[in-house]
Amino acid sequence: MTTDNKTLVQRALAELLETGSVDVLAPLLSDGFVHHRPDSTSSTKAEWLASVQAAMTPLADMRVEVLHVLADGDHVMMHSRRRLPDGGPEITVVDIFRMDEGLxxxxxxxIEPTAHAAANLAWWEPAGR
Known part of the structure; x- marks a missing residue:
């Protein structure tokens, strides 16, 4: 099952980037799908699909380099670098997916801007060090 989950996540990303349409994603998400952000906000399946679709036009030429895809039971983690076209900024993204009944x-x-990574490596150190 772990391999199937990993393959599903990889296929979903590849098809999204190839087609530029969330129509390929919708059937891969459960009806109760929830997307969580670090700021504690969440979105439903419909809300998330709408936001991804809205982002696809300005990000149509974004390059995605998948660095790691790891699966353990019903969880899949993807670590990637994404570069905006024409010398735009690079971001590092970690997505964690929980699978249920094949969806x-x-x-x-x-998401972290790669240029900010060095500053974020020492967040725990006291100020002025």
Whole structure:
């Protein structure tokens, strides 16, 4: 099952990037799908699909480099770097998917501008060090 879950997530991303349409994603998400962001906001399946579709036009030429895809039971984690076209900024993204009965039931997403990574490596150190 872990391999099937990993394959489903990889296929979903590839088809989204190839077609530019969330129509390929919708059948892969459970009806109760929830997308979680680090700021504690969540969106439903319909809300998330609408936001992804809205982003597809300006991000149509975004390059995605998948660095890791790991699966453990009903969870799949994808670590990627994404570069905007024409020298735009690069971001590092970690998505964690929870699968249920062959569909994506939940997703947690963390996005960090790659240029900010060094500053974020020492967030725990006291100021002035």
């Amino acid at each position: 994506v039931a939940e997703c947690w997403e963390t």
